Amino acid sequence: MATTLLTIGEFSRMTHLSVKALRHYHDVGILEPAEVDPHSGYRSYGADQVTPAQVIRRLRDLGMPLDSIRAVLRAPDLAARNREITDHLERMERQLEQTQAAVSGLRALLSAPAPRARIEFRTIPAVTALAVAQVVTVADFAAWATEVLADLTGALTATGLAVAGPFGALFPGDFFELERSEVTIFVPVTPASETRVSETRVSETRGGVAGLPAGGRVRLTAIPGTEAAVAVHDGPADDVDRTYGALGTVVADRAIGVDGPIREYYPDGIGEAGPPRTEVCWPVFRTAGD
């Protein structure tokens, strides 16, 4: 039974998709016309393609990229289809949260003066830590950090190591400059006596710790010490750049910045209960005046 065929113009009027969009969807294989005249190139659409076209229109209205739409349309079953869609809705939700944070952050920025960060200089000792290091982008950092925290918490239990300080993270300079670099999240531990090793030994024996799964990404690592100018950021994570700005200004004015990753510590722990405080540590070379 041949279904009624429609010209691209008729099909456009019926679906409220522009002719240009329909041709594009053909080009990228998202909505192939039922027939294409081999001589003239004229496209013909079937009446049964109206519903798929309407689905496409709504997914585009949701801001879903064409690649994801293709995945939805070609999903082998309802579960896979729903996964694609809910994944996208979650992405949108995260974006909405970011937008809301930007609104309130902007209000704060325009109404309040720049926070004159209270800055202290601190000597941070080297420690042994359970750590995960991976190349991530700024955009992916929050989601990645959540996973890593779960892994580190699991590793603490598995190894029985005692926590020796707050969770922290190392950000190489180019993480902010390129929006992508190898970030380390760590939790300092007191190694049990039988696993206590020199820093060198630790680096050499990465992963060779009882309780750490061999294939996992958590490693027992040496986190180097540093001298740093430290400011506490008390507020939403999205506004941490204000503290970076205030801290960087002071360092540029009054101290000698040195190489080495910027680090953050989370002294309140990291839970879902409101924004935790963040200690931002900017490596410096201390002079007598500090």
Added chain:
Amino acid sequence: MATTLLTIGEFSRMTHLSVKALRHYHDVGILEPAEVDPHSGYRSYGADQVTPAQVIRRLRDLGMPLDSIRAVLRAPDLAARNREITDHLERMERQLEQTQAAVSGLRALLSAPAPRARIEFRTIPAVTALAVAQVVTVADFAAWATEVLADLTGALTATGLAVAGPFGALFPGDFFELERSEVTIFVPVTPASETRVSETRVSETRGGVAGLPAGGRVRLTAIPGTEAAVAVHDGPADDVDRTYGALGTVVADRAIGVDGPIREYYPDGIGEAGPPRTEVCWPVFRTAGD
């Protein structure tokens, strides 16, 4: 007093804007470095540029285009600045509403079968109407329609003409195909006897009606009649394409579509109280079987 100068890398770390973004903002004149070395091209930023940079970051997080950000930064006073920002927030709000409509529309589309539109064939007579015709895009239509309805309501009062039927709109085919065309919104009226004129006369004397402001866009116009297949859409405006699809399918199957604009009538009036019903009228050439 010279403010501390920072390299682009330092400035990037302090503001969490990527180096590439900073160079781009320089290129398009949104954030000019305090100094540029004429020999090496090296950019230097002042510590006092950190706050503007943070504002830019938040406006970008709000999805504000760079042109609007430039307008915000160069606004002569707080009122102008706030106007730019609230304008953008309103655009975002409208987009959010559309997204929500898409979510519920998608749910309906995936769960319920295509509405088997109840279709009737109707002969629509020519009428005289107060009307506004203007080239608009699909994206702008809703906002534009709201304005026009206010104008038409005002014109009804001003002229004292009696309403002779529900509000309606004419959409040429290429409105959907190109997403932009001349749309007409109208309200049929019974001309007072002294202004009653033949259709031809009406066309010739556009605007020459007592009470209509000469410079306004409302005109007394003849709306031609037509024969049409009609389906009623009962639901959100964003889902009207479902009725278009069902109606177009029936027309393609069972009748002879003819030229002429698609029209919509709004028999419940157009208020803020929930989605009004929409009669969608598709021009056809009737045959004996209908």
Added chain:
DNA sequence: TTGCTCCTCACGTCACGTGAGGTGGC
């Protein structure tokens, strides 16, 4: 001197929109 930072093109991305220039079908 090495290695790091910074520089400038030139091109890619994404989902189409905007013409230009031409042809098919009633």
Added chain:
DNA sequence: TTGCTCCTCACGTCACGTGAGGTGGC
């Protein structure tokens, strides 16, 4: 035959990201 619909390039949009290839500064 006219005029409308449809066709295919080729290029533009927007806010940068991604290299390539090269230079400055400590």
